[in-house]
Amino acid sequence: MKFRKILIFGAIAFGLLAALLVLLSSLLSESLPNVLAPEGRDYVFDYVIVGAGTGGSVLTSLLAKHSNGSVLLIEAGGAFGLLSRIPLLTTFQQKGINDWSFLSVPQKHSSRGLIEQRQCLPRGKGLGGSANLNYMLHFDGHAPDFEAWHKRHNLSDWSWEQIRPFLAAAKPQTLFEIPRSYSKLTQALDEAEAQFPHKSWHFRRSRYCIRNGLRHSVLQQFLQPVMKNVNLRLLPQALVKRIKLSKSPKLRATSVLVGIKDEHTNKEHEFSIKVQRELILCAGAYQTPQLLLASGIGDRSTLAKLQLPVQHHLPLVGQGLHDHFNMPLFVSTGVIGPSLNQRTLLDPFNLLNYLSSGTGHFGNFGVVGHVSGHEEVEWPFSVTFFGAGAIDEGSLMSISNFKRAAFRALFPRYHNSSQEGFVAISNCLQPKSRGSVTLLNSSMRRNPLIDPNFLSSSEDLNCTIDAMRHAIQLITSPAFASLQPRIHWPRLRECANFGPFERDFFEHSPSDHYLECIIRHLGLSSHHPGGSCAMGSTSNDSVVDAQLRLHGINNLRIVDASVLPSPISGNPNTIIAAIAVRAATWILKSELQEGQVSLGL
Numbered sequence: 001m002k003f004r005k006i007l008i009f010g011a012i013a014f015g016l017l018a019a020l021l022v023l024l025s026s027l028l029s030e031s032l033p034n035v036l037a038p039e040g041r042d043y044v045f046d047y048v049i050v051g052a053g054t055g056g057s058v059l060t061s062l063l064a065k066h067s068n069g070s071v072l073l074i075e076a077g078g079a080f081g082l083l084s085r086i087p088l089l090t091t092f093q094q095k096g097i098n099d100w101s102f103l104s105v106p107q108k109h110s111s112r113g114l115i116e117q118r119q120c121l122p123r124g125k126g127l128g129g130s131a132n133l134n135y136m137l138h139f140d141g142h143a144p145d146f147e148a149w150h151k152r153h154n155l156s157d158w159s160w161e162q163i164r165p166f167l168a169a170a171k172p173q174t175l176f177e178i179p180r181s182y183s184k185l186t187q188a189l190d191e192a193e194a195q196f197p198h199k200s201w202h203f204r205r206s207r208y209c210i211r212n213g214l215r216h217s218v219l220q221q222f223l224q225p226v227m228k229n230v231n232l233r234l235l236p237q238a239l240v241k242r243i244k245l246s247k248s249p250k251l252r253a254t255s256v257l258v259g260i261k262d263e264h265t266n267k268e269h270e271f272s273i274k275v276q277r278e279l280i281l282c283a284g285a286y287q288t289p290q291l292l293l294a295s296g297i298g299d300r301s302t303l304a305k306l307q308l309p310v311q312h313h314l315p316l317v318g319q320g321l322h323d324h325f326n327m328p329l330f331v332s333t334g335v336i337g338p339s340l341n342q343r344t345l346l347d348p349f350n351l352l353n354y355l356s357s358g359t360g361h362f363g364n365f366g367v368v369g370h371v372s373g374h375e376e377v378e379w380p381f382s383v384t385f386f387g388a389g390a391i392d393e394g395s396l397m398s399i400s401n402f403k404r405a406a407f408r409a410l411f412p413r414y415h416n417s418s419q420e421g422f423v424a425i426s427n428c429l430q431p432k433s434r435g436s437v438t439l440l441n442s443s444m445r446r447n448p449l450i451d452p453n454f455l456s457s458s459e460d461l462n463c464t465i466d467a468m469r470h471a472i473q474l475i476t477s478p479a480f481a482s483l484q485p486r487i488h489w490p491r492l493r494e495c496a497n498f499g500p501f502e503r504d505f506f507e508h509s510p511s512d513h514y515l516e517c518i519i520r521h522l523g524l525s526s527h528h529p530g531g532s533c534a535m536g537s538t539s540n541d542s543v544v545d546a547q548l549r550l551h552g553i554n555n556l557r558i559v560d561a562s563v564l565p566s567p568i569s570g571n572p573n574t575i576i577a578a579i580a581v582r583a584a585t586w587i588l589k590s591e592l593q594e595g596q597v598s599l600g601l
């Protein structure tokens, strides 16, 4: 008992220490090196990079290291706090100061269990961008994705052979892999791999961008090591509002208009920064098209409707948005997992374990493994296993936008804080639905109109139903039997006509109509948006060319998730980092070819 008290004191001390560190880290954020202090004069930089997320951090790092030119990195947010480094606590950042907290427009074909049928679309805001808000899962890349880019989109520069060295260069320095012994769920997954009849399915235990128990993102690996370089300046808390083009002799980006808000008076100070060589947009799949459209670069008729003067007609800006769509299913287990629940989290041993070795529940996000099928299936799919037994109602509802009834139908054991179980998340790896990013008006301070248009393709619905049936096959296989799993089919009033019927609990074969109904109500964004300024060969099929330059504007590139011509069959972060490495080589090569550049700081 005495020992337990000591542990509880230890846990409280840890809490206080964490709070102190959060405070300290926010204080430290004030003292970033090389911050540009706008003093009312015009600045000129060889390279101006907009957005310090995955693409922007990697690109800035390589240009700061290897270029002879001056580099300015402009980021709308500031530094992330310590919360971003503690893996399990990452969702607490959502809806906070480091999240843009976008909401989709009401969805036509999905999201019926969400308030106003709108999806929560978190995006990182600050140095590190979404790489500092994400769930840290690493994926090596999948050869057929790039072969499809090569063959279907005529992008021979992006074949698997071509991209592999860049993936290697972008790979996280250290990865933390969930060990087999982590829980009974990881053991069941390993057994399923050995026993499962579908030999073409791939079983992976999760690998995280985590080092010594702390998030190790592109910020730590790429950006931080170069922050003090003499040719680099940072401009945090600054929003890029317009891009200015000049027409002669050739169309080129000449400057950006930046706005910085005074946090006390809320007044905005605006100034321009001139671009000597290249302007590179890394503002992400929602805000890169937003900035282009707000600057009059986009489809002529769309811009006319918004009464925006056209600087450059490029019809597909903001079109072709894609994202993975997740269907969660709660499975309770009859044995102690241990799985994530309030009881395990409040256990002082867990805290001590994390403090002493960086491992245990606090040292990862809770996703323990994935099973995916690419060959011998009609549609490539993935099932992700999130080892959580009790899901906190308030927290999940706030970051998912679920209506209360939908949440409770999905997690009927939500009130039991010591519940053991897991969530099986099924999705299609190559969804066909395409959405868009447009504007409400030209203000960059207003959120863009984001329409992921989930399930607009009936193929995606069939594919998700298929993925769920694969998940059921796994969960009811002998390998999982020792967990005593029970699938909790959501009992939604709106789906009651189709089931679930008592026999479903035994036969695990609910009808397609029932599965369609729950998918259309309860499916959620995976937060992997891309494709809104896709690459391709001409302006009729894309926004940027194979070297990521805007069609018609040679010195304006996009280096972020918007350029993906089709979805990545897994977690996209490392692929976007690899795209940035690739872009850096082209930029540096052209610098070399054209001779010295000025150090115009």
Ligand SMILES: Cc1cc2nc3c(=O)[nH]c(=O)nc-3n(C[C@H](O)[C@H](O)[C@H](O)COP(=O)(O)OP(=O)(O)OC[C@H]3O[C@@H](n4cnc5c(N)ncnc54)[C@H](O)[C@@H]3O)c2cc1C
Pocket: 050, 051, 052, 053, 054, 055, 056, 074, 075, 076, 077, 122, 123, 124, 125, 126, 127, 128, 129, 130, 131, 133, 134, 135, 136, 137, 138, 139, 238, 239, 240, 241, 282, 283, 284, 285, 287, 288, 291, 444, 526, 527, 528, 529, 559, 560, 561, 562, 571, 572, 573, 574, 576
């Ligand atoms: C909650 C969540 C979980 C995820 N989990 C994973 C995962 O586990 N594994 C994985 O591989 N991927 C994951 N992802 C996806 C991955 O993080 C993103 O695909 C990737 O970070 C996108 O990189 P990016 O460079 O395109 O954009 P971002 O990283 O989003 O960077 C864009 C940056 O631009 C800044 N910006 C935007 N507009 C302006 C402007 N006008 N002026 C100045 N700055 C601007 C933003 O503040 C931001 O910092 C997740 C994403 C989220 C949100």
